[in-house]
Amino acid sequence: MSQHVVVVGRGLAGAMVAWKFAERGCRISWWGDGEPGASRVAAGMFNPVSFRRVVEVWNASAHVANMRSTLQAMEEAFGLQGALIHDVPVVKIFANDAYRQTWDDRWTTDHGVTQWAERGQPAEGLDITSLNAPHGVGKVHAAGWVDVPALLDAMEAHVATHHTLVDRAWRVDDGLPDGADVVVDCRGVGAVKELSEVGLKVNPNHGDVLTLSTEAEALQTQGHNVNNGKWLLPMRQQDGRQWWRLGATYSWDKPTPAPHVPAAQALKDHMADAFHGGASHAWDKAEVEAHQAGLRPASPDRRPMVGPWPGQPEGVLMLNGLGTRGVLVGPAAAEALVNFWLDDLPISPEMRPDRFKSVRARFPD
Ligand SMILES: Cc1cc2nc3c(=O)[nH]c(=O)nc-3n(C[C@H](O)[C@H](O)[C@H](O)COP(=O)(O)OP(=O)(O)OC[C@H]3O[C@@H](n4cnc5c(N)ncnc54)[C@H](O)[C@@H]3O)c2cc1C
Structure with missing residues (x-):
């Protein structure tokens, strides 16, 4: 039987996680609280070069490749060829x-x-x-830009047709929803307070x-x-x-x-x-x-937080901290999370929430 995945948060992080789980044959319930979020105003630009020091951004090659293949697959699935990703x-x-x-x-x-x-x-x-x-x-x-609002609209329509779109809020105390195998928290700044209680800073x-x-x-x-x-x-x-x-x-x-x-x-x-x-x-x-x-949901080291929600039972996961580079980092981060859950592949220590001492101090193993 395919797994039932609840994804909470209808921004870019949630869209990428929902898409990557759906590609692997999972059933998706995509929850949202109706608030617009950062993704609805993002310019959606991607640029593998950091202008501050004239260096490549973190994991540029892998992230550009994943972003392009993910966006192209979405364009094809939604009949939006050439409409989501723009080379500029x-x-x-x-x-x-x-x-x-x-x-x-x-x-x-x-x-x-x-x-x-x-x-x-x-x-x-x-x-x-x-x-x-x-x-x-x-x-x-x-470099270029991704039409993030168009991507979100198309993804919502896709989920409404082939999966389940749910207007419902969630907080971590709610735990694993009834009937779900896994819940992924993609609430961006909506999760700030609860994350701070387990030693995770999203600013x-x-x-x-x-x-x-x-x-x-x-x-x-x-x-x-x-x-x-x-x-x-x-x-x-x-x-x-x-x-x-x-x-x-x-x-x-x-x-x-x-x-x-x-x-x-x-x-x-x-x-x-x-x-x-x-x-x-x-x-x-x-x-x-x-x-x-x-x-923007920014983490202290500017890298995303991907993996198990500290202190929660198995099956409560998160993808947060996309910061200023959600478009470039989001697809690869979502894929790492999906591969972790479905294939037991390790998530890079650079992305795991427990890379922060403040988390390990509270949850030693
Ligand atoms: C002005 C601006 C320009 C930007 N430009 C770029 C750019 O050019 N390129 C780029 O890569 N990035 C850009 N970004 C950053 C980008 O917007 C973020 O990286 C990305 O959108 C974060 O996505 P997210 O899904 O984590 O958060 P969000 O988009 O904020 O989504 C979180 C969602 O969770 C929902 N939610 C919150 N609490 C709950 C709850 N309790 N229950 C259910 N749902 C809940 C919210 O309503 C929201 O819809 C920009 C951001 C801003 C503000």
Whole structure:
């Protein structure tokens, strides 16, 4: 008999866990409390290069491969080919010559970054004349974004048709639901308080993101996502206007997902530095179409928490802590959890919740 899996939380973590268990022939009940969560506002970008130190992000190759194969399988299953995953290269505007040197040095040592990115060059080399980039730019060609709200909508429709979608809240004291073989807690920041009681810290990280439109002809980045510390992602053209998403802010002191009103102007002002000439003028006239915000579930070491829920009976599991990189990390993290439960494969110590001393102190074995 196939296993009955209850997945709690209808964000990205829950979608990935539900999908991976369903792929293995399990019966899914996908529970949610009706709140929107971080995933509904996420820009969904993926980028295997960390701009802070010009290094690969954690497990870049494995995570990119898993993300791509998972998203392609979902697109196929849902009849959404080409609609969920969008390849959009990033141009990083170099802040100064020292940063450019750090970037270009990667090519003298055959660093891992070189498989995802290109040497520094003038923005004009990419045919982008709108950029104010006196120190040049670096292009990451292996980047893009995933339409997370579309993915969640499609996954909910899939589960409603082939499995069971349940509008119900859950907390860890509820334990294993009747008739379930396993329950997976994917509640993001909704689990913060209960996790803190077993020594696990998930810190809510508040982020704002804007949707804007500009005159299509007046501001173009030739299909590139522009990054100058903030990012500007081209979305689509419609009725002579170019639509963008602009983000994001990162703040530890805002406990609710309400948009922080001053962030809108601050984001716009920051990105204004990226343009010159006519593009600068077009940017000044950009219209803010939407301002959204959410709380990212961040772990102290920025890696996910995947595995048994500390102190709970067998069959109570979790996937949390997707932080700023849910799109890239979520599919591989969910697969590790499913392989652990169904095949008894060990979860990497880098992801297990008991990697934290505070957990081991409470639950010694
Ligand atoms: C502004 C912003 C921009 C971002 N951009 C990106 C990006 O470009 N790329 C990227 O990879 N990541 C991005 N992220 C991060 C990304 O959103 C997260 O990594 C990811 O969405 C976390 O997914 P999750 O499922 O763990 O949490 P959530 O999406 O928050 O989902 C948790 C769900 O659990 C539900 N829940 C809570 N409590 C209960 C309960 N008691 N019972 C039942 N259900 C419950 C909630 O209602 C919610 O729906 C961004 C985040 C923000 C805020």
